[in-house]
Amino acid sequence: MKQAAAKHVTIGIGGGISAYRTLELIRLLKKNEASITVAPTKAALHFVTELSLETLSQNACLSLPLQTNNGQISHIEEAYQSDLIIIAPATCDLIAKMAHGFADEILLQTLLSFQGPVLIAPAMETHMWQHPATQANIETLRNRGVQIIGPDNGDLASGRQGLGRMASVNALFEHILSALTPKDFAGIEALVTAGPTVENLDPVRFLSNHSSGKMGVALARALAQRGALVHLVHGPLSVAIPELSNIKSYPVRSTHDMLEQVLELAANVQLAICCAAVADYRQAKIAQEKIKRSEDTITLSLVKNPDILARLGQTSPKPFLIGFAAETANLEINAKAKCQQKNCDLICANLISKSNPAFATDDNEVLILDQKGPVLHIKSQRKDCVARLILDTVHQRLVF
Numbered sequence: 001m002k003q004a005a006a007k008h009v010t011i012g013i014g015g016g017i018s019a020y021r022t023l024e025l026i027r028l029l030k031k032n033e034a035s036i037t038v039a040p041t042k043a044a045l046h047f048v049t050e051l052s053l054e055t056l057s058q059n060a061c062l063s064l065p066l067q068t069n070n071g072q073i074s075h076i077e078e079a080y081q082s083d084l085i086i087i088a089p090a091t092c093d094l095i096a097k098m099a100h101g102f103a104d105e106i107l108l109q110t111l112l113s114f115q116g117p118v119l120i121a122p123a124m125e126t127h128m129w130q131h132p133a134t135q136a137n138i139e140t141l142r143n144r145g146v147q148i149i150g151p152d153n154g155d156l157a158s159g160r161q162g163l164g165r166m167a168s169v170n171a172l173f174e175h176i177l178s179a180l181t182p183k184d185f186a187g188i189e190a191l192v193t194a195g196p197t198v199e200n201l202d203p204v205r206f207l208s209n210h211s212s213g214k215m216g217v218a219l220a221r222a223l224a225q226r227g228a229l230v231h232l233v234h235g236p237l238s239v240a241i242p243e244l245s246n247i248k249s250y251p252v253r254s255t256h257d258m259l260e261q262v263l264e265l266a267a268n269v270q271l272a273i274c275c276a277a278v279a280d281y282r283q284a285k286i287a288q289e290k291i292k293r294s295e296d297t298i299t300l301s302l303v304k305n306p307d308i309l310a311r312l313g314q315t316s317p318k319p320f321l322i323g324f325a326a327e328t329a330n331l332e333i334n335a336k337a338k339c340q341q342k343n344c345d346l347i348c349a350n351l352i353s354k355s356n357p358a359f360a361t362d363d364n365e366v367l368i369l370d371q372k373g374p375v376l377h378i379k380s381q382r383k384d385c386v387a388r389l390i391l392d393t394v395h396q397r398l399v400f
């Protein structure tokens with residue numbers, strides 16, 4: 001089941017140029033199975049059409065302030081039905097009206113009738129954003145519990161550059177999912193490692209592996225959505241890190257770099273999930289010049305890298321520790337042994353096979369074990385669903 005399934009989101013749109021980007025947000029939410037009502041202001045309908053909004057949302061727009069639907073008062077019914085209201089773009093005019101309780105648009109009437117989470121994505125020219133009136137209104141809304149997303153620095157409608165650009169559609173999407181998720185990991189600080197590490201051979205070549213970082217990033221994202229503060233230590237990733245303020249990114253390259261960063265963070269976290277596919281060996285001496293293509297064969301001299309998981313297992317106080325094990329045979333026996341040897345609380349084991357390559361794919365099949373044996377078999381499914389199921393198991397065992 002998609003995360004937004006069975007949720008109803010009201011999307012308010014203000015009269016700003018960036019309204020066209022909100023069409024993409026509607027599409028993304030629909031793809032995630034949310035039901036949507038769009039409430040554009042009169043000004044917004046100069047920028048985007050009701051036809052586009054109704055087609056993408058597959059629902060009638062709420063656009064007339066004095067609107068009933070089969071005798072029911074539309075803004076009241078929408079407020080009761082909705083799980084979340086997001087306003088994107090939030091114009092300085094809408095922000096001012098919200099701060100002072102105006103109700104001359106159906107969107108504003110709905111907001112006043114609504115008791116759930118409200119998110120706004122301000123978008124305007126820099127001076128409008130920085131104006132003391134706008135800033136005072138933003139402060140009023142923030143104090144009232146409204147979540148303010150952005151604005152970003154970047155290209156503005158006038159052709160100038162600066163602060164005031166609406167936050168990215170991906171950031172808005174991530175914040176919506178996060179706001180819809182119960183915060184059962186609130187107060188937890190977590191460390192997640194993800195992706196491959198990279199060991200240089202010479203100035204242009206390196207040793208690494210096929211890890212994309214998708215599983216580790218899915219775990220970081222799920223943890224952040226559930227309220228944890230996440231320190232994501234990662235090698236080069238082939239997926240984007242979710243734009244959530246409670247995910248802190250620490251890019252590293254070699255296994256040594258990763259170990260150093262992990263140990264620096266370890267003392268402050270209650271939970272550590274080691275999902276990175278670290279390079280177990282490195283070149284004994286990195287060549288200063290490019291290795292020439294003159295010999296028929298060359299010999300690499302590799303030395304063992306430090307074992308990050310085992311080092312975390314020896315720390316005191318030790319965080320609740322979860323390792324990942326990729327095995328090509330004897331999954332249960334090898335994974336259980338690894339759990340015991342590395343002093344982990346849980347191991348997530350992947351049997352690497354043709355049907356479950358695990359690396360760089362969107363799906364994964366995982367067997368969760370503790371030091372006594374199997375705990376849960378997670379059938380092959382999307383990594384974001386696997387991440388949520390792993391966290392459910394962690395939540396049952398982690399003492400808060």
Ligand SMILES: Cc1cc2nc3c(=O)[nH]c(=O)nc-3n(C[C@H](O)[C@H](O)[C@H](O)COP(=O)(O)O)c2cc1C
Nearest residue numbers: 014015016017018041043044091092093094123124
């Ligand atoms: C071309 C154009 C672009 C505009 N872009 C913005 C904008 O990005 N942000 C903003 O706050 N106002 C913008 N405005 C001004 C708003 O459209 C105006 O304040 C309007 O009354 C807002 O109505 P609403 O808040 O009910 O949607 C723009 C106006 C024009 C003519």
